[in-house]
Amino acid sequence: MLCPHCHRxxxxxxSACPACGKAIAGRAPAFELLAPDGAxxxxxxxxxxxxxxDNDVTLSDLSVSRRHxxxxxxxxxxxxxxxxxxxxxxxxGRRLESASELRAGSxxxxxxxxLRVVAADDGSSAGRTxxxxxxxxxxxxxxxxxxxxxGELSLRPRVRSGWALxxxxxxxxxxxxxxxxxxxxxxxxxxxAEAELFRLLDGRHSxxxxxxxxxxxxxxxxxxxxxxxxxxxxxxxxxxGSEGAAGDPExxxxxxxxxxxxxxxxxxxxxxxxxxxxxARGGWVLFLRPVVIALVAxxxxxxAAFCYLVARRYGTPFVVASHLGLGAVVFVTGRLALxxxxxxxxxxxCASYGRRVARAGIKIVLIFxxxxxxxxxxxxxxxxxxxxISAAGPISDFAVGGAFAIASLVxxxxxxxxxxxxxxxxxxxxxxxxxxxxxxxxxxxxxxxxVRQPNLRPRARAWFAARLxxxxxxxxxxxxxxxxxxxxxxxxxALFALAMTLRYYDVMLRFAPRELVWGLLGxxxxxxxxxxxxxxxxxxxxxxxxxxxxxx
Numbered sequence: 001m002l003c004p005h006c007h008r009x010x011x012x013x014x015s016a017c018p019a020c021g022k023a024i025a026g027r028a029p030a031f032e033l034l035a036p037d038g039a040x041x042x043x044x045x046x047x048x049x050x051x052x053x054d055n056d057v058t059l060s061d062l063s064v065s066r067r068h069x070x071x072x073x074x075x076x077x078x079x080x081x082x083x084x085x086x087x088x089x090x091x092x093g094r095r096l097e098s099a100s101e102l103r104a105g106s107x108x109x110x111x112x113x114x115l116r117v118v119a120a121d122d123g124s125s126a127g128r129t130x131x132x133x134x135x136x137x138x139x140x141x142x143x144x145x146x147x148x149x150x151g152e153l154s155l156r157p158r159v160r161s162g163w164a165l166x167x168x169x170x171x172x173x174x175x176x177x178x179x180x181x182x183x184x185x186x187x188x189x190x191x192x193a194e195a196e197l198f199r200l201l202d203g204r205h206s207x208x209x210x211x212x213x214x215x216x217x218x219x220x221x222x223x224x225x226x227x228x229x230x231x232x233x234x235x236x237x238x239x240x241g242s243e244g245a246a247g248d249p250e251x252x253x254x255x256x257x258x259x260x261x262x263x264x265x266x267x268x269x270x271x272x273x274x275x276x277x278x279x280a281r282g283g284w285v286l287f288l289r290p291v292v293i294a295l296v297a298x299x300x301x302x303x304a305a306f307c308y309l310v311a312r313r314y315g316t317p318f319v320v321a322s323h324l325g326l327g328a329v330v331f332v333t334g335r336l337a338l339x340x341x342x343x344x345x346x347x348x349x350c351a352s353y354g355r356r357v358a359r360a361g362i363k364i365v366l367i368f369x370x371x372x373x374x375x376x377x378x379x380x381x382x383x384x385x386x387x388x389i390s391a392a393g394p395i396s397d398f399a400v401g402g403a404f405a406i407a408s409l410v411x412x413x414x415x416x417x418x419x420x421x422x423x424x425x426x427x428x429x430x431x432x433x434x435x436x437x438x439x440x441x442x443x444x445x446x447x448x449x450x451v452r453q454p455n456l457r458p459r460a461r462a463w464f465a466a467r468l469x470x471x472x473x474x475x476x477x478x479x480x481x482x483x484x485x486x487x488x489x490x491x492x493x494a495l496f497a498l499a500m501t502l503r504y505y506d507v508m509l510r511f512a513p514r515e516l517v518w519g520l521l522g523x524x525x526x527x528x529x530x531x532x533x534x535x536x537x538x539x540x541x542x543x544x545x546x547x548x549x550x551x552x
Contacts, residue, residue, distance in 0.1 A: 002352075007284035009352045009385075020103075031078055031102060033057075034116045043102070043117075046072045048083065049110060063087065063111030071102070078102040078117075087111055157210065157230060158203030158240045165195065166380045178379050181236055187379045188236070193218045194229050201230075201239070267361030271373070275344070275360075279351040287352050295399045302402015305409045306424055310499060315408055315421030316507050317500060318520055324511045327422060334423035336371075338400060338430055343373040345396035349389045350375045383449050390445040394431045401427020432493055437485045447485055453478040497521075 001010050003017040003024070010017060010024070017024065033041040041047070047056040050067040059068070065085035071078050081099040082089040089096045090109035102108075106117040162182045169176070175189035179198065190198060197214060205213070214222030233239045275283075285291060309315055320327040347357045355377040363372050378389045401424045408420035435443035438457070448456045456478060501521045508517045 001289070002284060002287060007280070007287075007352075008354045009287060031104065031117050031119060033108070034118050036113065036115075040118075041115075043071060043073075043078045046070065050083070050085075059110065059113055061111055061113050064113060065111070068110050069108075072099070074099075080108065085110075156203050156206055157201045159198070159201045159233065160238050160240055163238060164380075165198070167195070168380075169382045180376075180379065181238060184236065186236060187376070188232060190229075191225070193222070193225050197222075197226050197229055198233075201233075203240070264364045265361060266363075267359045267374075269359045271347075271360035272357040275347040275351050275357045275373075278344075279348055283348050284352065286348065295395065298406075299395065299398030299402045302398065302405040302424070303428075305402070306405040306428065309405065309409060309421065309424075310503050313503055313507060315418055315425075316504055316511075317425055318422070319508065319511055320418040320422065321415040322511065324508075324516075327418065330419050331422040331426055334419075335426040335430065338397060338423070338426050340371050341400055342393040342396050342430060342434070343371045345392040346375050346389060347373045349392035350378055353378075353381055353385050353389070355381065383452070387446055387449050390442045390449070393442050394434050397427045397431035397434065401425075401431065428496075432489075432496065436489055436493075437482060438489075443485075443489070447482060451478040451481050456482055 001012070002008065003010055003020060006017060006020040008017060008020070031043040033043060035041065041057060048067060048070045049055055049057045049059060049064075050069075051059060051061075051064050052066045055067060065083075065087070067083045068085040069080060069089040070083050071080050073079070078101070079099040080089065080091055080096065080102050082096045091100050091102075092107055093109075102117045104117060104119050108115040108117070164180045164182060166178050167176060168178060175191050177190040177192070177195040179188040179190055179195075180186070181188075196217065197210070200210060200213060210226055211223050214226040216222070218225060230239065286295070316327070318324055318327040318331055320330050343360065347360070350357055355375070358374040358376055360371070360373040375389055378386050381389070404420045404427065405424035408417050408424060411417040411420060433439075434441045437443050437447050440457075444457060453459075459479060505517065505521065508520070512520075
């Protein structure tokens with residue numbers, strides 16, 4: 001469902017919107033007050049605040065009146081009002097003149113004391129994101145001056161500023177914390193123990209003390225977890241003294257071929273604002289349940305319509321109005337437009353969960369341009385939301401391709417039907433390409449979230465190569481699923497390319513020489529099946545030349 005106030009997506013049962021903080025009608029919000037000392041005060045009943053001991057919450061600060069403020073529940077919604085205080089009660093910087101609704105993130109000022117309204121935390125839900133911008137201080141207390149001057153700082157590990165840490169929902173499994181490097185943009189998944197050790201890296205604890213604390217809190221596995229965490233943070237430059245830019249040897253200048261294939265990127269960080277405005281001004285309609293169901297139905301109906309078109313040979317790949325060149329231009333233009341819609345679908349879905357698109361732009365690999373949208377903020381969302389953000393692009397391809405396939409089916413013979421057919425073909429090619437589990441695309445991201453195994457592809461490739469070459473390999477369920485998904489995707493792609501070849505080879509010979517037709521149709525196989533050849537070719541060649549390895 002969508003929030004009735006800001007139209008962001010909500011999980012079932014939420015009493016307040018995590019994006020705008022407003023209560024959902026008919027549901028009592030579960031809020032708490034976070035005191036300066038870290039104490040949490042549940043807002044489950046009416047409360048009074050003041051210096052007198054007979055208040056529900058006694059505040060000893062002299063700037064607070066004897067009876068300063070009260071919170072009362074109105075249909076389950078907490079309302080804050082002043083109780084005749086001397087200096088007034090302030091909510092989000094505004095002095096209260098009448099009762100005002102509290103929501104997540106609200107800041108209450110009582111004298112010199114500040115209380116923040118937060119969502120109730122039972123330990124199983126996702127936590128708020130803790131952000132330490134680059135240049136700010138993380139340590140609660142400064143590092144001792146004598147330690148810095150004596151060179152002991154390297155023995156007192158301290159995290160650099162410029163990171164964000166978020167706890168995900170308990171269903172995420174053991175590694176439910178996400179740490180983001182705000183400088184480099186990379187993400188690290190941490191366990192509960194690693195997240196607790198991370199908080200200790202403030203420069204006040206020596207390395208032996210950290211080892212002792214790790215062993216005291218987490219047993220014999222604690223020191224090993226600490227070592228892995230320190231090594232990972234140092235590698236990413238998140239520890240003071242690990243930046244190493246000046247001391248590291250310079251990388252050799254890449255060769256001409258590597259420079260040729262290296263992607264060229266032109267990106268803008270202002271695109272996130274455009275996506276936000278587009279979502280707020282009507283894009284949220286796409287995420288209403290009836291609209292989502294209609295888009296899925298359109299995609300299914302479109303596949304059936306396209307299969308009918310291919311079976312009856314209505315429309316010809318790369319041909320419009322009996323001209324092959326014109327058809328190729330229409331196909332490429334339509335494909336670029338579909339790529340933009342594909343990436344915009346990722347961005348809008350990210351915005352629907354209250355996340356901002358970091359940047360967007362154009363990337364050129366060799367001579368082929370395509371658009372991209374950086375939705376790395378999705379790593380701060382639960383697994384099912386990450387899957388939805390990854391799946392939005394292929395769903396867009398199927399929905400738009402389906403719309404044009406149905407339009408081509410109902411159109412009469414002529415250039416319009418030819419154009420619609422090219423766009424539909426581009427949509428389905430894009431969907432197949434992006435669903436490949438062997439590439440760093442949507443299909444792979446969906447798969448690693450389904451099986452809950454990060455870095456799945458390198459491990460699966462090694463396992464798959466060992467099995468094909470005849471070497472012994474220890475299999476895991478996630479690796480078997482990856483290999484099965486790879487084989488299934490390859491079979492579907494091969495059947496698609498084979499069907500297009502058998503149905504349209506004779507027709508395309510009317511418009512172009514045999515060599516050109518073979519080149520165009522061969523491109524289907526190359527684009528769709530090269531990843532499979534790369535993964536399986538070398539292991540099979542090894543098995544043929546060396547033979548399988550026999551265990552003694």
